[in-house]
Amino acid sequence: MTELAILWSILLAQVMLALAMAFALYRIVKGPHAQDRVLGLDALYINAMLMLVAFGVRTANTVYFETALIIALLGFVSSIAFAKFLMRGEIIE
């Protein structure tokens, strides 16, 4: 019974996160400015990371959590690089 409830709530959470990813993807495709696209990418990677954590709760597999950690780190670096590029036109000065 508890297993069923938790599986359904994980499924519902994953559906919500997928919807959030779809909205972020729409902002990447549509975004009127370059900075909107970078912001959409930022939201997209955090949503993908939360999706992987939800998969990890479901399967108890450590690989999902390690993947989520790597996505959190590399996504931050990529967002900073994009913001720097938008500001200066180059990343390493």
Add this chain to the structure above:
Amino acid sequence: MSHLTDLPAWAAIAVCGLLLMGAAMTLIGSIGLLRLPTFYDRLHAPTITTSGGTILVCFASMLCFAVLQSRWIFHEVLIIVFITVTTPVTLMLLGQASLYRHRFEKPQDVPLKQGPHAEKDRE
């Protein structure tokens, strides 16, 4: 059957609630990213809600595996620390980059610089 059958009822209810609240918070942030009118409004919506959603979802996972005692919960702690530290930095840098570009492209739409170096930059 699986590891989730061993979870007691109170922990299962708490895990369900935290997961759903975290996912709903993230969804609200993404709806804000979709619907708000200007970039400076849109900047706030996903950044603040994704850090909250990450904290809630990682708390759900930590509670689940702390009660089960089946795996080490250090990954979630690290994810929470990284996300809460890095998200405001991203917000600030993106906002600065956007303001710089906006000021360069359409200076009449953006308020002028305030502060000690404002006069020098304006010329």
